[in-house]
Amino acid sequence: MAQARKARPISPHLQIWRWGPAMLVSILHRITGNGLAFAGLGLLLWWIGALASGASAYQTFLDYVWLGTGGGLQTVTAILGKVVLVGLTWAFFQHAASGIRHLILDIGAGYELETNARWSSLTIVISVLLTVAFWAFVLLR
């Protein structure tokens, strides 16, 4: 409490707010959600559209997003593609963990300051661990 008094004012302004896990996770929830909506669903449509169009369209998708076999531009997009795919899996795990936290908050639980901060931090730990586990499984098996 003494510390909180010292840090005042904590009015709703980006440069005055004191950072806490709950607000970080709240902002991440919006960023990951919109990232998944635009980049994630966009990539999903390219993938399913390429699969429906035929073998050469699917190969083009793979070349641009992962393999880079065509050289030139594809070499660059293949690196970006890997970054985006890893980022999207993390975004999904973060958004899902944070979303489950929201469902729990919706039933009225978890509002105690310490509990709230602990669950917020936990969503980040969970999302990072799941992302590492997912890609370790896909790439190393």
Next chain:
Amino acid sequence: MGNGTSIGRVRGLGSSHEGTHHWLTQRLTAVGNLVLITFLIVSLALLPDYSYATVRGWVARPLPSIALILIMINTFTHARMGVQVMLEDYVHEEGGKVVAWLLVNAVPFAAAAFGILSVLRIALGGA
């Protein structure tokens, strides 16, 4: 109730009587996404390889094709509502609102239609 400021125009009107539906649908589709997207990424991780034949063959099976069609409906609905909330928070200019309106009311339906047709072609189109 005045007609000068924006707060003055809405003061005294009460609630819009439709916010709960948006809120609840966002939660219901969230639970749907937990099931559907988890199914999608676990299935993709378990595929033996990512060749055209393997992946297309997987999509063509009944459970994956139904899951993908449900994703095109459920996940796009969830994303549409989430993007709508984001735009309502950040877009205040009249010009931006036209783009926002398209993003929320046209793009998701066109995108979902494209996705559903693609899955149907793979599922029903034979080898």
